[in-house]
Amino acid sequence: MELRAESLSLQHGPRTVLESIDARFPPGTRALLLGRSGSGKTTLLKALAGLLLPSRGRITWDGQDVAKLTAPERRKQQAAFGFVFQTDALFDSLTVRQNVMQPLLRRHVPEPEARERTEAVLKSVGLTDAADTLPERLSGGMKKRAGLARALAAKPAVLLADDPFAGLDPGTARQVARVLLDVAGTGTLLVAAPEAPLDLPLPRWLYLRAGRLVHDGAPAPELERTPDEALA
Numbered sequence: 002m003e004l005r006a007e008s009l010s011l012q013h014g015p016r017t018v019l020e021s022i023d024a025r026f027p028p029g030t031r032a033l034l035l036g037r038s039g040s041g042k043t044t045l046l047k048a049l050a051g052l053l054l055p056s057r058g059r060i061t062w063d064g065q066d067v068a069k070l071t072a073p074e075r076r077k078q079q080a081a082f083g084f085v086f087q088t089d090a091l092f093d094s095l096t097v098r099q100n101v102m103q104p105l106l107r108r109h110v111p112e113p114e115a116r117e118r119t120e121a122v123l124k125s126v127g128l129t130d131a132a133d134t135l136p137e138r139l140s141g142g143m144k145k146r147a148g149l150a151r152a153l154a155a156k157p158a159v160l161l162a163d164d165p166f167a168g169l170d171p172g173t174a175r176q177v178a179r180v181l182l183d184v185a186g187t188g189t190l191l192v193a194a195p196e197a198p199l200d201l202p203l204p205r206w207l208y209l210r211a212g213r214l215v216h217d218g219a220p221a222p223e224l225e226r227t228p229d230e231a232l233a
């Protein structure tokens with residue numbers, strides 16, 4: 002699926018959180034979305050996924066204006082997305098395996114296939130031994146990997162990961178980066194982070210400053226050293 006933001010602006014109440022953003026994400030895009038805390042990264046990911054509607058401008062999926070879809074049409078298309086949000090949303094009463102498998106069964110993936118995919122993805126994130134464990138017994142890094150496993154098991158055409166490295170030690174962050182690169186396959190991978198993760202060398206960087214896109218192109222490490230004010 003091709004995602005596109007066209008003159009996208011988004012307000013929360015009186016506050017403009019995203020301002021006149023234009024960006025194209027053809028299928029197979031691999032990009033980092035960078036910017037300080039509060040610059041609008043989460044909001045842009047949510048807008049691209051149709052979870053927040055623009056105040057001005059539009060988001061299109063394969064050329065269709067998301068705001069013009071009916072709610073059921075939008076939900077149907079959203080099945081192509083996988084999200085890894087900052088706060089892991091695992092169900093406390095389900096084991097790790099059940100947490101990964103449940104969304105597949107809800108989408109009517111036949112049980113043997115759901116089971117197979119679940120085991121494969123748990124293995125790739127290094128959680129096979131923790132499959133029968135309840136989330137409360139996992140470390141923060143393991144919870145993060147379980148959330149990632151759940152998103153990846155659905156084989157999303159578009160994977161949006163919001164700061165998947167927050168709070169991880171370097172070893173676990175490296176493992177999460179490897180899984181993101183391996184498992185995202187040929188789909189689109191868009192990863193938001195406050196600074197470029199060393200272990201995730203993606204070829205395109207988008208840099209947000211106070212809701213404006215100030216760079217969209219090749220990796221530009223100097224951006225991270227430039228005070229935001231100088232990018233205005």
Ligand SMILES: Nc1ncnc2c1ncn2[C@@H]1O[C@H](COP(=O)(O)OP(=O)(O)OP(=O)(O)O)[C@@H](O)[C@H]1O
Binds near residue numbers: 041
């Ligand atoms: N529901 C909301 N209502 C009002 N303001 C909001 C809402 N959600 C986000 N904001 C504001 O919009 C701005 C951008 O928030 P957003 O979460 O997109 O930034 P971010 O770059 O992802 O930050 P972080 O890296 O800290 O997660 C912030 O100033 C935030 O306070």
